[in-house]
Amino acid sequence: xxxxxxxGSHVSVSEGALVxxxxxxxxxxxxxxxxxxxxxxxxxxxxxxxxxxxxLVKGINGFExxxxxxxxxxxxxxxxxxxxxxAEYFCAVSxxxxxxxxxTFGTGTRLTIIP
Amino acid sequence: EPxxxxxxxxxxxxxxxxxxxxxxxxxxxxxxxxxxxILGQKVEFLVSFYxxxxxxxxxxxxxxFSVERPDGSNFTLKIxxxxxxxxxxxxxxxxxxxxxxxxxxxxxxxxxxxxL
Numbered sequence: 001x002x003x004x005x006x007x008g009s010h011v012s013v014s015e016g017a018l019v020x021x022x023x024x025x026x027x028x029x030x031x032x033x034x035x036x037x038x039x040x041x042x043x044x045x046x047x048x049x050x051x052x053x054x055x056l057v058k059g060i061n062g063f064e065x066x067x068x069x070x071x072x073x074x075x076x077x078x079x080x081x082x083x084x085x086x087a088e089y090f091c092a093v094s095x096x097x098x099x100x101x102x103x104t105f106g107t108g109t110r111l112t113i114i115p
Numbered sequence: 116e117p118x119x120x121x122x123x124x125x126x127x128x129x130x131x132x133x134x135x136x137x138x139x140x141x142x143x144x145x146x147x148x149x150x151x152x153i154l155g156q157k158v159e160f161l162v163s164f165y166x167x168x169x170x171x172x173x174x175x176x177x178x179x180f181s182v183e184r185p186d187g188s189n190f191t192l193k194i195x196x197x198x199x200x201x202x203x204x205x206x207x208x209x210x211x212x213x214x215x216x217x218x219x220x221x222x223x224x225x226x227x228x229x230x231l
Contacts (some may be wrong), residue, residue, distance in 0.1 A: 036222075043119075043206060044158070044222040051218075090158060100170055101146070101210070103220060105158040 002027045002093045006106035014114045019063075019078040021109045023089065023091030026072065034092040038106055044090065050074060060087070069107040086113045121225035124222055126228045127148045134225045135140045138207030147190045148220060149182065150173070150210040158206065164190065165193050197230045204228075 003069075007022040032051050036044040048059025055067040060101040063088055065076045074091060088110050120139045140147050148173050149161040163170040164182050181193045190209075194201055204227050208220040 032218075034219075041224075043224040044208075046219050046221075049219065083183070092158075101172075101218060101220075102148070102160040102163055103158075104160065106151075107157045 002031065002095060002104045004091050004093050004104055005029075006091050008109055009107060010110045010112065012112040012114055013081045015083055015112060016080050019076070019081045019085065021076040021089050021091075021111065022074050023065075023074045023076065023106060025074060025091070025093045027093055027095060029095050031093045031095060033065075034094070034107075035059065035063070035066060035074075035076050036090045038088045038090065040087075047055050047076070047089075071106065081111075081113050082111050083115065086111055097111035118133070119207055119209055119221050121205075121223040121226050124138060124224065125227045125229070127161060129193055129231065130199060130230055131196050134194050136194075136205050136207075136228070138190045138192070138223055139188050139211030140190055140207065141211075142188070144209035144221075145210045146170070146210045146212070147182075148210075149192045150206045150208065150222075152201075152206065152225075153201040153203040161205075170208055183193055189231070194228075197228075199230050202230045 003026045005024045010039045010096045020067045036045050043090040048057045049055050051069045058064045063078045090108045094103050122137045147164045150156045152218050160173050162176045164174040179195045183191050204225045206225045207223040210220045
């Protein structure tokens with residue numbers, strides 16, 4: 001069975017500071033990993049995904065994440081936070097390469113940007 | 116850019132009533148999903164659908180739930196007799212392929228279901 005743990009339900013950073021959102025996964029097979037962002041009253045938008053190619057994945061809006069198998073982690077980072085980054089971020093895992101493509105989500109991290 | 120659409124955006128119903136949530140996936144996509152998010156909780160998988168049949172369903176997806184693709188464009192989720200605990204945001208998603216490295220599930224904006 002697959003699962004995701006997101007440490008920190010709320011994270012606050014100052015505008016211009018580093019953003020670090022943590023995600024650890026559990027999977028019985030090599031996983032696919034995703035970060036989605038949800039802005040208020042909107043659906044889920046894909047930020048980036050890891051599908052067994054390069055371990056450092058770059059996404060939209062300046063975000064990137066690194067897959068670390070030894071740590072079973074897929075933390076999301078952005079060097080410099082912008083006010084528009086305020087949103088809820090969800091890490092998700094699937095076993096799509098083994099035909100099990102359902103996404104299992106973490107509980108989410110609400111990111112607040114302090115002006 | 117093509118997108119997944121969902122209607123209505125907000126549905127209010129009385130407990131015990133039937134509701135149908137509608138989704139129009141991206142036109143060339145083949146795999147369809149429903150997820151739900153109870154307020155303050157994580158997004159949970161309900162069901163996946165391919166080739167006019169359910170591929171996988173979760174424990175949440177009991178006999179009160181059903182899905183259908185009635186025509187070439189719509190994908191619906193029906194709840195036969197709603198309960199208070201069905202109140203949630205329901206998301207539809209679609210993807211063009213299965214088990215391929217280019218897969219991405221594209222999500223709609225959601226339907227907020229409120230059961231009174």
